[in-house]
Amino acid sequence: MITQQQELQQAFKERMNYDDLINCARCGFCLPTCPTYTQTNRNEAASPRGRIALIKGVVDGIIEPDEDFEKQLNFCLGCRACEPVCPSGVNYGHILEEARDIINSKKKHSLPVKTVRHLIFDQLFPNQSRMRGLNGLLWFYQQSGLQKVAQKSGILKVLPENLRMMERVLPDIPSPKEMKNRPTHLLPEETKKKKVAFFSGCLMDTMFMKTNDATLKLLQKAGCEIVIPEGQNCCGALHGHSGEKSTAKEMAKKNIKAFEDLEVDYIVLNAGGCGAFLVDYGHLLKDEPEWAGRAKAFSQKVKDISEVLVELEFHKKDLKLPAQTITYQDSCHLRNVMKTEAAPRTLLKSIKGAVFVEMKHADHCCGSAGIYNIVQKDMSMQILDYKMSHVKDVDPKVVVTANPGCLLQMKLGIEREGLSKEMRAVHIVDLLLEAIS
């Protein structure tokens, strides 16, 4: 009888693209960029080269796909910092996604894990009205005074430390009414320069709705007519990175349908993690002839807000803030996949009064990485503490980010260091709106 491990090994042989694996020349150029490699005192198995070798070993039948193998894949942040530096052009992100999906498709999860995964991946994220419902509960928790009572009573001590910290850095949640009444069409404030569609996202249009509103305002000020199609849903990144590829594909198809008939110049968004997944829809659906071309056409239109603002010369407007030092923490996916690193810096450097100071290793992951800071808490906090040491060297008043996960993680870092009176973390569009106002 074939064992579960043999079945898994067979799936690796059948599904992994062998050319991708042998494309790795084992040069090691990627090693210094990898946070899990550097933070584990150069453990080869925790490096991109090591993980590719492990996967190849499984495909070749030399290594068994056991628990240690799976742990090493889960230990990866998926930050993709190893890709831009790779001279052989290895697409590590695609290799990792496929490997995780294979493992998940063959894994027999325990009943509680299965239930939690079902609730999160199938019931919550694909359904925006449920996302609103959950955020409505959080709004009630904040507004009713329950949050203060819970914080004072010490009852939150039952939560694991990182969740307890997360609770303290939650943004102000909008009311259920505000979350429901979302705009669908907006006109530019000045001469129309572009017509764009806005990808509103799941968390961004609930928990971070104020940042979405700021984004729309900036686009209007930059001269954009904006359409916000109602049929869109979550981008599917969380699913794609967690071995739930088939649900990710369904969500991608729904988004493609929602946007494809709109005659717009760009599909704009403000979250690097979602953007990187949207620009990869072409790859996600490459094996489905009905969708491959449509997915590619969709992806080609996707642009981060900072790119669009720079193209429309927003940085030449009168942007001002009181005198202060600001620094920027790259969103890994915005930088490594969407290749957007200059535009946010151009915008920040154009704010009069503020002094932009680049922090060391701004391009290294902050340890947020989707739900990594919850499921791999120790490594995530180790990476965050290292990141905060560089933040403290700059001693800024504001740490700017371009992705909701990074924003929460930087807030968490500031809280952990006891620096919340000295500095704050903000999304770039919120700071730009302050500067133009």
Ligand code: SF4
């Ligand atoms: S840089 Fe690319 S080719 Fe070199 S070891 Fe890393 S993944 Fe392999």
Ligand code: SF4
């Ligand atoms: S994705 Fe990030 S953590 Fe994973 S191997 Fe590449 S650099 Fe390392």
